[in-house]
Amino acid sequence: MDKTILAAENLCKNFGGVTAIVEVSFELKEGELLGVIGPNGSGKTTLVNLLTGFVKPDLGRVIYRGSEITGKAPYRIAELGIVRTFQMVKPFYQLPAFKNLVIPLYSPRVKKLRGGGYGDRDDVAIDLLEDVGFERDSFVPYKIASSLPHGYLKRLELARCLALRPDLLILDELFSGMSMSEVASTLPIIERLNSEGLSIIMVEHRLKELFRIANRVMVLNFGAKIADGSPRDVMENDAVKAAYLGSEEEEDA
């Protein structure tokens, strides 16, 4: 299947004087895993916000499955199946972890997809949490979100997205703030989702992991797209090395 699921055309966004995104265009094929990388402040989060309606573009269009979604409200876009995680986690801190998922499970989209009798929302929530590595028989899923370690909150974000049964998943630096072992256990989940046909856009700073699973990688620098291609091509691209990898290598070593 080579159908395009999402296309961005010529997106531009300025914040006051700061240019966050300049003329970015790209396409995502159904079932593809697109990695997005770039130095800090290069506009990755802004791109995610533009795609999911949290920020309106100054110029340009976003097209999802043939119809334009530019400027639609975030909840409408989520309802169409484009679901994102937040780089800064946004759980409901006062609620137990599993109750966090009850809120998206309450949405019309879930009602439609799962039909009427999908059982108790709490049970579904616990199942979802198990999928992202919350130990089912421990107290962890029942703990108040504010008492969970950051790595768990990141995976809670992922579970919150999965609750909606997304068609396109956008992960904004999911791995930042996770421990090595957490990354190692979360990576297979993403690979599995992708192999089941879910299209994924993955903004990431952990290049090693990303390059292993991504079909294609796009590089942003100062808001502009400077490279787009297979992980191997991107790694060898000179502009990318100059802008990004050059400074990053020391950190990774």
Place this chain on the structure above:
Amino acid sequence: MDCRKIMLPSIIIYGLINSVILALIAMGFSLTFGISGVANFAYGGFYLFSGFLVWMLLNYLKFPLILAIMVTIGVTGLLGFVTYWVILLRVRGIALSEVIATFALGVGILELFRWMGFVTYEFTLPYLKKGMILIAGVPVDYQRLFIIGIGLGLVLFLYFFTHYTRIGLSFRGIAQNERTAISLGIKSDRTAALSLAFGSAMAAVAAIVILPLGIISINTGYEVLLIAVAVGIVGGLESVPGILVASLILGYAQVITGTYFKPEWMMVVYLAAIVLVLGIRPSGLFGKFKELEERV
């Protein structure tokens, strides 16, 4: 035909005066809100407080007018400052509590005056200078000219103050980005307290020049808050150009309705303007409030 001829200049002049009055009233509220994000619902209370304070200084202590005015501006400013340190500092960041605390303070002040018997017709402030002149055939008294002068002066003062003085610059810093400003060594609490003091002092200035036009009555206090808020809603709460434009629009709209319909309809202009603006642009004509565009 003849009648029209006098009406037009009169509308232009009195519309301007009315607009300046609205702007004077709204400015203090919006200044405080723009800088510290505190909506000072005690604004009407402070406004009336300064009116009565001048009156008391003049009539009980026999102060000369200028001294009474100076003292009142100072005291009202201090009142704002103290309000911040005593009440608002403890509930900072909790919108619910901030709103309730200032609202209660304002209502408390107003109703206290009502209870103390400040409700008769004897409470008027003197004109700064009596007499009137004719402008384009329209009689205008000096007090109203003062209002225009002070309104313009205040806008200019604010501009220079926020662009060229240290405190003013720190005001702008906090207004634009509190965290960055703090990291540059601007004290956020002191700035917020000062912003409240300035806002309150501006309420006092407004009261001193506007109140002589009528009697001081308790309901003016509520009305002033209403005006400040209405102008803010229409223009955009934290935007100074917004306040000015909204004052002009509302000011002229009122005078025009007042001339061609009945004076009572002037108040309805607010409702119509608010409903209209809220329907089209809930953040006001010049408002920067954007619901979603904060950092994610």
Place this chain on the structure above:
Amino acid sequence: MKYRKERLDRGIKARCEDIFALSSYREILYLAFPRVLPVAVLLILPLLKDVVGLYWEKVLMISCIIALLALSWDLMASVGLISLGQALFFGAGAYITGFLNHAFKLPPILTIPLGTLAGALFCTLLLSPVLRLRGVYFAIVTLTLPLLLARFIETTKILGGTEGMSGLSPLPDIWIEMYVPVLALLLCLFGFRRLINEDYGLVLQGIRDNDRAVMSGAINIYWFKAQAVFLAGLAGSFAGAFMTHYNQVVGMAAFAMDYSILPLTAAVLGGVGSFAGPTIGAFILVPLSEMLRAVGTLRVVFYSAILIICVVGLPEGVFHYIRRKYHQFERMVEVG
């Protein structure tokens, strides 16, 4: 040697949390007592009208009305909408009811439900553009609307203008006068509490705490906010609708500041976010203000003082304080 206060759940509270709670009378009583007692008192008081006297029965009724407004305030607060204008709901319900009775001569049994519904609908529509605004912005708008509507009626002279509409039908009998507000209050109190503890309530509270996360969960937050405003509007408009027929007149006083500030004070005094709190607050404030009738407008100053003190000094509110004392005990423990 330093000491620190430590709070511990009472044993009976811990036991009551699981299913065995129902195995002993003591525990059933422990759970049921705080719920049954106020309900019983509310239901029995009107029966004792010869003992307490009609005056205090009226105070009871007004307490119920203010409690309804306070409940409606609290429901809006639990979606994060801070209202300074509960009088909007009250006035809308009151005027629509009065108009239906005045113009079409409908009996109270029709006008009150219709007025309640239409009032809530009117307020929801009026507020719907501002549901996008948060915090202070919303508060500002709600503060102005009732005042401006009153002015609007005054200047346009519609709906009776300054005089209002008088000579409206009275309520059929005294038992209805006394029991309808009590029953409405109980319905709202337990209904709202139930609602907020359901999944639906989670969504509402989620919107208050973190609206963007709710939105990214494919939930139309404005639609939910509108629903909450409508429900709150039902409670508030009912209060207005009822009072219209009780007083047999409706005037601009229906939009008065009192109906905004009293429920607000009640909610803050009783404890925001629990529904029981605002109800308790109303039942403290209204009788108190009746006793303070002699001091005239100083009453309002007094409410303001309570508000400031509660907001700054006792943000938890009476209800949460009582609940804590009921469920927990304190002891001093050594530290360091």
